[in-house]
Amino acid sequence: MKNVLHPLVLKFGGTSVGTPEAMQQAVSVVCNEVKRGESVVVVTSALSGVTNLLLEATERAAESGQADPQVADRIAMAHEAIINALLPPNRRETVQRLITERVQAFLRLLEAIAVLGEVTPRAYDAIASLGERMSAPLFAEVLRARDVPSEYVDAAEIIRTDANFRNAQPNFELSASLINSRLRPLLNAETVPVVTGFIGATEDGLTTTLGRGGSDYTAALLGAALQAREVNIYTDVNGVMSADPRIVPKARTLPRLSYREVAELAYFGAKVLHPKTIRPVIERGIPLRVRNTFNPKGDDTLIVPRSEATPGTAKAVTLIRNLSLITVEGRGMLGVPGVAARTFAAVAQTDTSVVLITQASSEQSITFAVAADAAGKVVNALEEAFKAEIERRDIDRVAAVTPIAVVTVVGAGMQHTVGVAGRLFTALGKAGVNIIAIAQGSSEVAISFAVDEADAEKAVRAVHRLTMASA
Helix, strand or coil: CCCCCCCEEEEECHCCCCCHHHHHHHHHHHHHHHHHHCCCCEEEEECCCEEEEEEEEHHHHHHHHHCCCCHHHHHHHHHHHHHHHHHHHHHHHHHHHHHHHHHHHHHHHHHHHHHHHHCCCCHHHHHHHHHHHHHHHHHHHHHHHHHCEEEEEEEHHCCCCCCCCCCCCEEEHHHHHHHHHHHHHHHCCCCEEEEEEEEECCCCCEECCCCCCCHHHHHHHHHHCCCCCCCEECCCCCCCEEECCCCCCCCCCCCCEHHHHHHHHHCCCCCCHHHHHHHHHHHCCCEEEECCCCCCCCEEEECCCCCCCCCCCEEEEEECCCEEEEEECCCCHHHHHCCCHHHHHHHHHHCCCCCCEEECCCCCEEEEEEEHHHHHHHHHHHHHHHHHHHCCCCCCCCEEEEEEEEEHHHHCHHCCCCCHHHHHHHHHHHHHCCEEEEEEECCCEEEEEEEEEEHHHHHHHHHHHHHHHHC
């Protein structure tokens, strides 16, 4: 008998459903779990590239005053390719009609935006949600064609959020009640719900989106509300890798990561789960795995609240490129309260995120990294904020070094282990990599350092060799 009290939540990303072959494989994963006796809930993203097409066309319409119908044709054709490949003729009409309605709705919104010359946050979310609202009913229909009872569920019915369009925050208690009311009867009837990822709605019924990693967030919310046995995030790689395999061909799958390690990896540029999106299941102790749709029996990564640390070991190395290192420096800063606060207040006014911060103990300089394309406005803001100090020569310079990259080494095993930083910098020295700046949090789970952009990949490979040796 199926374990309907603790279902398995399977989330499929865009590359897992983006072509007929990919969706066929994703559907096969679901079918196999159902055959094994699992009670399954599916969450799906839009087809790969569709959300980008929707939003890029929207921005062009606002800027040019013209709607481009060719984008709608491309989106329709991508879905039609899957319909024609995976559904018999007698099962195509209903889902084809729905896809056509969604595409026409997109064109109407696009024409309105072209006339207005702007995209409101509300309109942005209405358009951004359309990709999932096409892929999910298509996925459900393909499941039914494989004799698996299935029903499409729009997450706007069950995920209740605030009105912070483009990055809405769910109301967990209300959403949990709606999730159980809508999905439990389907699970009890041994029907697979196929839910749109990324989408929610306000109490007034206005469509919202959940921001970065929104489909993962949907899966985690469903998993937490339904007390899932496990949540599986399916993508196109074997779990979370120890480095970018395009830079390090010998990168390996990390079998187990803590929530804190995932947070560090996500922040520092690794293509892993956004920590906010998986928090609902982690806090409830529900196991979460990252798996490969195209190699479901291959290696995967289990994410847990806390993992056992092996002393001395680093697990992964990540890289953020195209950054600028900005320094505020001056002998007059020595011992003066509030310089750091004023520095980062000025940066905040430019709406710029700071990637790395380091400060000399003498307090004569503060150095931090930002995206290279933001360097100019940040330097201008700092020069304005410290105009009087610069004129008095209390601050000698506000300077930017571009381009640089930030490399981060992550692993709970580094915590309280003597000599990790020494081995790390020895390895970089032997590789001929000069370190421009370094930062380490008090948790010691991550060590970050800035290098010249030209040395970035060499640094990643040198550090990864060290992690392989210590593992």
